[in-house]
Amino acid sequence: RREQAGDGVLPLTMNYRSRPEVLAVVNHLFGADFGDEFQPLAASGDFPDPVFGAPVELLVTDKSTYSETDVHWRRGEARAIARRIRDLIAAGDAAPGEIVLLFAAGTDAEWYEEELRALGVTTYRSTGRGYFGQQQVVDLLAYLRLLRNRYDDEALVSVLASPFVGISNDGLVLLRRAAPKRPLFVALERELPATFPERDAQLLRAFRQRYDRLTAALARLSLERLCERIISEHDYDLAVLARWDGRRRYANLRKLARLARSYEELRGPDVEGFVRFVRDQEAVGARELEAVAEEEGGDAVRLLTIHAAKGLEFKVVVVADAGRDKAPPASHEILALSDGRFGFRVADPITSKPRGAYAYDAVQEARREEDRAERLRLYYVAMTRAIDRLIISGSIDPERTADDTTPIGWVLGRLDAKEEIERAGAEPVELEREGARVILRVDRFATEPEVTVESFPEDGQLALFDEGGVAGALPPLVPALQPLVEIAAPPVHRVRRLSFSALALFERCSYRYYAERVVGMRPTDERSAVPGTPGLAATEIGDAVHRLLELVSLEEPIPPDDLAARVRAWYPRVTDDELERIGGFVRSYCDSELARRVAALPGARPERPFAFEHDGVLLHGRLDVLQLEHEQAVVVDYKTNSLSEGTPEEIVEHDYRLQRLVYALACFRAGAQEVEVVYHFLERPDAVVSTVFRLDQVSDLEGELSEAIARINAGAFRPTPSEFICAGCPALDVICAGPRLRSASYAEHALATV
Structure with a gap:
């Protein structure tokens, strides 16, 4: 064939994808319009399984x-x-994974996805x-x-109307x-009018509290962490995950946080610059794909644009929304074609x-x-x-x-199917044109059948109230109803x-979890709970150690030179002994x-x-x-616990068993096949579990x-007191006796439980 073509064009007419019946319809539809340049396609693939009925259908609404x-006709x-x-x-x-819906324009694809979802069909829309x-x-x-400019009205309205806040349209107007x-933010800084809806007022007060916390933390948060804080402060992640496509939406949020991290590595923690960068990327048409979600690649019907489907193949293709009117071309003042012809418009000197x-x-x-030829080529694809x-x-x-x-x-015109459409009913009609067979189905609006209620003649109804009833007998009593279940x-x-x-x-003391995480009681100063403890609380020492270890290079673990100055800047009341203890923890890891x-x-x-x-x-x-390499993950967690509580293995098993399995599951969800979780108790360099x-x-x-989650939801919150666990507990000596519960003078029924 190459020799026959010589220096000319070699037509590719063999199709290794589609069935002969499909190609027969394609050849019939496009042969006349594409003219002499059209080369009919011939099927070259083997199809051992037959398709029952004509494999090409027309669904006409x-x-x-x-x-x-x-009801809109597109619906x-x-x-x-x-x-x-x-x-x-x-x-x-x-x-489902073998079916695709293709759209010339994806503007209304969401409607089609909603109807598929309503019938229980899983979808993935791109x-x-x-x-x-x-x-x-x-x-x-x-x-x-x-966060950068509270007086940006457009940003404020977007946030207030979104799931971040969710106030009503009436609230926005007021x-x-x-x-x-x-x-607009000035109205939030003033006292809201008395006529303001109470629910909207509550939402705005909650928004101001969270917004003020975020602005206060803005200077010390990285861009990635800031995005995470915004989402968690307003429970936006829960609102997103509640949607049927919540995983994909949440993946997009995580991707934006990663983009923010990459931007910060290059340009620094500039919130305004990052927002401007994203706006510029969108303005120049930079193509950024959505984050990969669970539906993609799964057994789901896909909804794609025709352009996105080029080079792909699917067992069942639905070319949807083919009745969309193409917008008329703009009335340009100057028109030019590639062959050199041009024209323009001028104002008539008399009529203007x-x-x-x-x-x-x-x-x-x-x-x-x-434009018409280009559209035909698109539908040919x-x-x-x-x-x-x-x-x-x-x-x-x-x-x-x-x-x-x-x-x-155009398709119906090529098939000359006007008469068949007019007489088509609920049953499909088969068309055959020059060897091309097509099944025609016509959808017409049909009202839902009304439920008819049996009616009785008025005399019959009134007869029930006559003395003796109908024929001298009252109707039988209705059966007794079942008692209501409590x-x-x-x-x-x-x-x-x-x-x-x-x-x-919760693992250490479920009652303290209840006091802090459910009731909302704030922890007290641990130093006052344990007499004689000067300087910092144990949690503050642990926080200082973790902040210092963040500054230590993992490749070259050397304690910071300005360790003491940094800790004193963070905690001015730190004592010399505590400073030496903190430095010992850091050196313990580095050595x-x-x-x-x-x-x-x-x-x-x-x-x-991580989040899952x-x-x-x-x-x-x-x-x-975290190190994730070749499907193997290693997680290291630093602990500043005192080893007087027990051996490292005992402490991990008693206090951190649930935490350890959460770490492992997070890595498995990220694709790891094997996970090693390592706890380093920094009191000794060799205290590793x-x-x-x-x-x-x-x-x-x-x-x-x-x-564990079931135990939390069951509400069985009981104290497990000890000197260490009770230190700083807000319930101590308020609604719980703490370590005194272990003494014989406290009977079992006197335990503080919920």
């Missing part, structure tokens, strides 16, 4: 039947497609706005703008009236109306023909993506001639999110065999955040050190975590 209803088309896809899946003709246009990304960027000629000069009208008509079955769907109004120029109108009392506490520190607290091992690990990084969902609870936290988990243990770990 009659717009005129929807004109007097409250009707989406429902018809959803029903057809559900039938194909139920019949076993295709799995159409419409790009990554920077996703609503959750827009919301978070608006909040970042607001807020504008409260500060008519000033920035624009008139074409030179070949303007001819050039404009040629431009229309070019879409239809040739199909392997076994091709479904073309669109909406038309049979009485509207303008619909003849739409893609579905409604269970609501749970004391239903956990929605847990940090590893909260889990560790340890574990530090030398971590220095040799490729890709080890400090302070890595289990049993409807969002678990989150940070890992002191290492545990290795493998992938076959995941079910056991998840079961143990489920049991």
Whole structure:
């Protein structure tokens, strides 16, 4: 064939993808319009499995039947497609992952996805706005703008109307009236009007508290951490994860936080600069893909644009929304074609109306023909993506001639199917044109059947009240109703999110967890709880050690030269003994065999955040050190516990068992096949406890975590007192006797429980 072509063009007419029946329809539709340059396609693939019935279908929605209803015709088309896809899946003709919906424009693809979801069909949509246009990304960027400039009205309205706050439209209007000629935030700084809706007022007060906390922390947070704090402060992550596509939305938020981290590594912690960078990227059309979510690559029906499907193939292709009217070309003042022809419009000197000069009208008509040809080529690409079955769907109004120029109108015209559409009923109609066989299905609006209530003659109703009733007998008594089942009392506490520190607290003393995390009591000063303890509290010492270890290079573990100055700047009341103790903890790690091992690990990084969902609870936290390489993960956690409490192994098993399995599950969710969790008790360089988990243990770990969550939700909060655990507890000597509960004078029934 190459020799026959010589120096000319070698036509590629062999199709190794589609069935002959599909190609017969494609050849029939496009042969006449593409002219002599069109080369009919011939099937070269082997198809051992037959397709029952014609593999090409037309789903035509009659717009005129929807004109007097409250249902949009495009919604009707989406429902018809959803029903057809559900039938194909139920019949076993295709799995959801083998089906794709293709759109020339993804503007209304969400409607089609909603109808598929309503019928229980899993979907994955990659159409419409790009990554920077996703609503959750827009919301978070608006909040970042607001942190830099509280008087940015556009950002403030975006935040208030989003799930960050969620006030009503009436509340936004009243807020504008409260500060008519000033920035909108001024109304929040004043006292709200008495007529302001109470719910909106509560939401605004909560917003101000959280916003003020974030602005106060702005200077000391990295951009990535700031994004995480914004999301967690307002429970935006929970609002996102509650959506059916919540995993994808949450993945987009995490991706924006990672972009912020990358920006900060190059440009520094500049919030305004990062927002401007993202805006510039969107303005120049930078293509940023959405974060990969669970639905992508899974067994789900995909919704794509035709351009995104180029080079791909699918068992079932649905070319949807083919009845969309293409917007008329703009009335340009100057038109030019690639062949050199051009034209322009000038104002008529008498009427002042624009008139074409030179070949303007001819050039404009040629431009229309070019657009039409380009649209046909686009639909040619879409239809040739199909392997076994091709479904073309669109909406038309049979009485509207303008619909003849739409893609579905063009297809019906090529098939000369006007008469078949008019007489088509609920059953499909089979068409055959020059060897091309097509099944035609027409969807028309149908009202839901009304439920009829049996009526009785008025005389018969009144006869019931006559003495003796009807025929001298009263109707039989109704049977006795079943007694109402008593409604269970609501749970004391239903956990929605847990940090590893909260889990560790619950493991050590569930009653202190209840006091701090459920009731909201604030911990007291540990130094007053343990007489004779000067200087810093134990938690403050641990915090200082962790902050210093963040400054230590993992590749070259050397204590900071200005260790003492830094600690005194953080905690002015630190004593010399405590300073020496803190420095000893840091040196203990730097001199340890574990530090030398971590220095040799490729890709080890400090302070890595994690978050994952289990049993409807969002678990989150940070890992002191994480190394993830070749499906193997190593997690290092620093501990400043006193080893007088027991051996390192005993302390880990008693206090950090749940924390350890959460670390392991977080790494398994990130793709690791084996996870090693290492605890280093910094009181001694050799006080290291290492545990290795493998992938076959995941079910056991998840079961143990489920049991812990169930215990929290069960509300059985009982104190497990000790001198160490009770130090700083806000319930001590208020509603709990603390260590005195262990004495014989306190009977079992006197224990403080919930």
